[in-house]
Amino acid sequence: MPETNLNSQKNEEIDLLDLFKRMGRSISRFLNFIGRGFLASVVFLLKNWLPLGLSLVAGIGTSLLLKTVFPPIYKGEIVLKSNAVSTSEMISFVNRLHVFCTEENTPMLASSLSIGNETAKQITDIRAFWIIDKNNDGVPDYVDYMNNHSVYDTLDIRMADRLDIRIKARSPQDLGIVKSGILKYILSDSLFRQRNNVRIQQNQELLTRLSYDIKQLDSLQKVKYFEETRNNIPKTGGQIVFLQEQKTQLVYTDIYNLYDRKQSLELQQLIYKDIVTLISDITIPFKPITRTLYYGVVVIPLLFFLTLIILIMIRNKTSLKETYNRF
Numbered sequence: 001m002p003e004t005n006l007n008s009q010k011n012e013e014i015d016l017l018d019l020f021k022r023m024g025r026s027i028s029r030f031l032n033f034i035g036r037g038f039l040a041s042v043v044f045l046l047k048n049w050l051p052l053g054l055s056l057v058a059g060i061g062t063s064l065l066l067k068t069v070f071p072p073i074y075k076g077e078i079v080l081k082s083n084a085v086s087t088s089e090m091i092s093f094v095n096r097l098h099v100f101c102t103e104e105n106t107p108m109l110a111s112s113l114s115i116g117n118e119t120a121k122q123i124t125d126i127r128a129f130w131i132i133d134k135n136n137d138g139v140p141d142y143v144d145y146m147n148n149h150s151v152y153d154t155l156d157i158r159m160a161d162r163l164d165i166r167i168k169a170r171s172p173q174d175l176g177i178v179k180s181g182i183l184k185y186i187l188s189d190s191l192f193r194q195r196n197n198v199r200i201q202q203n204q205e206l207l208t209r210l211s212y213d214i215k216q217l218d219s220l221q222k223v224k225y226f227e228e229t230r231n232n233i234p235k236t237g238g239q240i241v242f243l244q245e246q247k248t249q250l251v252y253t254d255i256y257n258l259y260d261r262k263q264s265l266e267l268q269q270l271i272y273k274d275i276v277t278l279i280s281d282i283t284i285p286f287k288p289i290t291r292t293l294y295y296g297v298v299v300i301p302l303l304f305f306l307t308l309i310i311l312i313m314i315r316n317k318t319s320l321k322e323t324y325n326r327f
Helices: 002-047 049-069 087-102 106-113 117-121 173-187 190-231 239-270 292-315 317-326
Strands: 074-082 123-133 157-169 276-280
Touching: 002 049, 049 292, 074 087, 074 173, 087 106, 087 123, 087 157, 087 173, 106 117, 106 173, 117 123, 117 173, 123 173, 157 173, 173 190, 173 276, 190 239, 292 317
Parallel strands: none
Antiparallel strands: 074 157, 074 276, 123 157
């Protein structure tokens, strides 16, 4: 019996060693394959440096040509705080203008923004985006231009009270006109106005009630100090007095909480009384965004990879022809 166990143990050790050897050989073959592929790629690029270099030159030249041929586009952004409706509703509402731009519906765009048709023709895009707060610390960090932020992300969240609106136009002077048109477009919506009026009215009613409650608590505090405490002075010890002071401190906490709510509502009534509040105004740019780099980041890699694919096809034309003939 012991010999059987010993033989079994030796067989297991041999199998384990064989497994490690196979894994080592597989890793070695994989690394050799990667190394050979890397060296082959380097040699291929060096042998074909002239056509690949010409593709880069052609990409730069094409980018310069596109910059010259197409009219310049200027970009500006504003940040709004939505007071009467949710940010998601406001983004959807503003993005109706984006649809008008993509469909080149100039009359509807001009009518919505209360501007002339000639000015509307100069607008290339208007679009609203979420602002992302990283680490959920209440500080805006970046704009989700790609609209790929996950709503299930609890660490980096969409800010619930503000949005970013990006404006693109062919003239920098039109950016300010479009900004004013967007604000008119939002403020003229009848449903938004009604909801904002209801909000202001409710806030005012709540402010009145809070002021009344603060006075009542203040009166209660005076009663506790000057009447109840005086009538309940203990004959011995100070334990009961300590408990009475603790109850009075609870009144202080309630008063401070009511003051915090009152100040927040007063802020809403004074500063954030409109449907939206302009937090960050537009900055008129001196240079367009459609510079050489704007086109180059797309054109240069595209021409380079097209040239690379053509060279690979030429290099392997015999194999490709044989594969084609099989089908």
